[in-house]
Structure formats: C-alpha cells, structure tokens
Amino acid sequence: QKEVEQDPGPLSVPEGAIVSLNCTYSNSAFQYFMWYRQYSRKGPELLMYTYSSGNKEDGRFTAQVDKSSKYISLFIRDSQPSDSATYLCAMNTGGGYQKVTFGTGTKLQVIP
Amino acid sequence: GAVVSQHPSWVICKSGTSVKIECRSLDFQATTMFWYRQFPKQSLMLMATSNEGSKATYEQGVEKDKFLINHASLTLSTLTVTSAHPEDSSFYICSAREEKGNNQPQHFGDGTRLSIL
Numbered sequence: 001q002k003e004v005e006q007d008p009g010p011l012s013v014p015e016g017a018i019v020s021l022n023c024t025y026s027n028s029a030f031q032y033f034m035w036y037r038q039y040s041r042k043g044p045e046l047l048m049y050t051y052s053s054g055n056k057e058d059g060r061f062t063a064q065v066d067k068s069s070k071y072i073s074l075f076i077r078d079s080q081p082s083d084s085a086t087y088l089c090a091m092n093t094g095g096g097y098q099k100v101t102f103g104t105g106t107k108l109q110v111i112p
Numbered sequence: 113g114a115v116v117s118q119h120p121s122w123v124i125c126k127s128g129t130s131v132k133i134e135c136r137s138l139d140f141q142a143t144t145m146f147w148y149r150q151f152p153k154q155s156l157m158l159m160a161t162s163n164e165g166s167k168a169t170y171e172q173g174v175e176k177d178k179f180l181i182n183h184a185s186l187t188l189s190t191l192t193v194t195s196a197h198p199e200d201s202s203f204y205i206c207s208a209r210e211e212k213g214n215n216q217p218q219h220f221g222d223g224t225r226l227s228i229l
Binding site: 036 | 114116118153155161203207217218220223225
C-alpha cells in the first residue's frame with residue numbers, strides 16, 4: 001500500500017464548476033500538508049500549505065485536512081480553463097528532515 | 113517571493129557526455145535543496161537531498177557517482193549527470209526550502225528536460 005493515495009484522473013469539468021481533489025494517507029505521523037499545481041513541462045507550484053485539521057482558504061482555493069480520517073482535499077471554486085493542470089498532494093512529518101511524500105497527481109481539465 | 117530558477121530548461125546531448133543542471137534560489141537562502149526525477153505521467157521521485165557545505169544524501173538506488181551534486185553556496189546547487197545514456201533521459205526538477213523557521217514548504221524550479229541521444 002502506498003503511503004499517499006491519489007486518484008490520477010483525468011477529471012473533466014465544465015468551466016465554473018466546483019472541483020474537489022482528494023488524497024488519503026496511511027502514515028499518522030504526517031503533520032504538514034501541501035497542494036501543488038503542475039502545468040505540463042513545468043515544475044510544481046505551491047498552492048496551499050496547511051498544518052492543522054480544518055479548512056484554509058486562499059481565493060478560489062480551499063484546502064481541507066481531516067487528520068482523524070487521514071484525508072485531505074483541495075476545492076477549487078469557479079473553475080477556469082487556466083486551472084487545467086495536474087494537482088499533486090504532498091505531505092511530511094515535519095521536524096528537521098523534510099522528506100516530502102507526494103501523491104501521483106490528479107490531472108484536471110476544465111472545459112470552456 | 114520564494115522563486116527557484118533552474119537552468120537549462122532543455123538539454124539534448126549525445127550519449128557519453130556529462131550534463132550539468134543548475135538550481136538557484138533567487139530571493140532566499142536555502143541550506144537544503146532537493147533533486148527529483150519525474151517520468152511521464154508519474155509523480156516526483158526524490159533522488160537526493162543537497163546540503164550546503166556538506167555531502168548530499170542520496171536515496172536508495174540512486175548512484176552517487178552517476179549523479180554528482182554540489183551545493184557550494186546558500187543559493188546554488190548543481191546536479192551533474194555523468195556519462196549520460198539514453199536511460200537517463202527524464203525530467204529533472206530541483207526544489208529549495210526557505211530557512212526561516214522549521215517546516216517551510218519546498219518551492220520548485222521549472223525543471224530540466226534531458227534527452228540523451
């Protein structure tokens with residue numbers, strides 16, 4: 001079993017839809033959670049960085065963490081064609097050594 | 113803020129040559145940088161952790177003599193693929209972490225696409 005599970009998609013939605021992207025994890029030691037957006041042939045771009053359980057909002061993006069269920073989500077409101085990319089969840093245990101474990105990524109396509 | 117620059121973005125070279133990739137943190141200092149490899153439609157695979165002023169820490173299965181890492185300053189790490197062969201063709205991405213406090217997230221460069229003929 002992988003430490004981090006993420007549905008690879010692809011996920012196709014119409015423009016303006018609310019998108020829900022999810023990851024589950026098995027290591028209860030994970031404390032820090034990130035969402036990255038990666039366009040084709042580019043490096044990942046940090047979107048959200050959270051620590052505690054609950055919600056964190058930034059513009060059209062909301063990151064949700066449920067440590068009791070080992071489940072994290074990223075919601076995108078009013079999705080735009082420019083949101084079409086691969087979204088990677090990532091997490092680590094914190095502390096001095098920051099080896100990050102990544103999900104495999106979900107490919108999102110927002111159709112105009 | 114937190115911009116990481118990676119150069120070159122694309123390299124094509126003959127089998128047997130060595131290729132150097134640079135990773136720079138432009139607006140912050142990074143004691144630690146990371147080198148990843150990404151295959152098509154797959155996630156990032158950590159190759160090594162680059163530590164300023166000391167030897168890199170390589171992940172299991174990554175050849176130290178094949179992938180030379182140098183982290184000579186707080187803003188620059190380099191990855192040299194020595195005697196590259198077609199199986200080394202891949203997308204290489206670096207990342208860096210700001211040093212203000214612990215547990216800062218990694219910021220990534222735009223990657224280098226390496227094609228060995």
